Amino acid sequence: MISQPSRQCTVELQALPSRIGQVRRIVSAQLRYWHLDPLIDEAALGVTELLTNVHRHAEPDKVCTVEIELLLDRLTISVHDHDPTLPAVRNAEALATNGRGLALIAAVSESWGVRPLGESGKAVWFTLTAPSPAIALPPYPLYGAAASTPFTQARPSRAVRGRATGVTRSPVAR
Numbered sequence: 001m002i003s004q005p006s007r008q009c010t011v012e013l014q015a016l017p018s019r020i021g022q023v024r025r026i027v028s029a030q031l032r033y034w035h036l037d038p039l040i041d042e043a044a045l046g047v048t049e050l051l052t053n054v055h056r057h058a059e060p061d062k063v064c065t066v067e068i069e070l071l072l073d074r075l076t077i078s079v080h081d082h083d084p085t086l087p088a089v090r091n092a093e094a095l096a097t098n099g100r101g102l103a104l105i106a107a108v109s110e111s112w113g114v115r116p117l118g119e120s121g122k123a124v125w126f127t128l129t130a131p132s133p134a135i136a137l138p139p140y141p142l143y144g145a146a147a148s149t150p151f152t153q154a155r156p157s158r159a160v161r162g163r164a165t166g167v168t169r170s171p172v173a174r
Contacts, residue, residue: 007070015054015062042108046126049101050079058083078125
């Protein structure tokens with residue numbers, strides 16, 4: 001039995017630098033609406049990297065579609081573009097200013113991949129595990145004897161997660 005129906009959000013755009021920030025805000029707002037605030041930083045980073053790849057590499061145009069789908073405990077974000085060329089993870093030089101996008105996505109996501117769409121392009125996607133509803137929803141104030149005990153949410157530290165994958169990063173500013 002499915003305890004929660006699928007939720008979807010789709011945005012079509014030209015992958016231009018000025019639009020990437022707008023899409024990050026749309027993704028962040030949608031995740032807040034779904035009470036998935038703990039996933040905002042990773043989702044915003046991933047969608048930024050995928051849209052930047054479309055902007056830099058996609059031919060013949062920069063038109064793409066961003067799709068966000070929540071199905072049970074899995075959030076999938078995909079970017080579909082018209083270029084059939086499949087991306088690959090590169091080994092960027094230590095001082096390089098680009099070439100780490102897919103490696104970053106691999107580091108922050110549970111899984112990622114590329115789905116060829118024939119001559120109409122490709123879809124690059126990544127998944128994040130959605131927190132349980134008790135963690136996803138903001139805490140309610142406690143009253144009575146329990147009020148003196150501070151409420152803490154179980155959530156892995158981003159810095160610890162980053163070191164485990166060999167990538168260190170600071171949280172993305174909203």
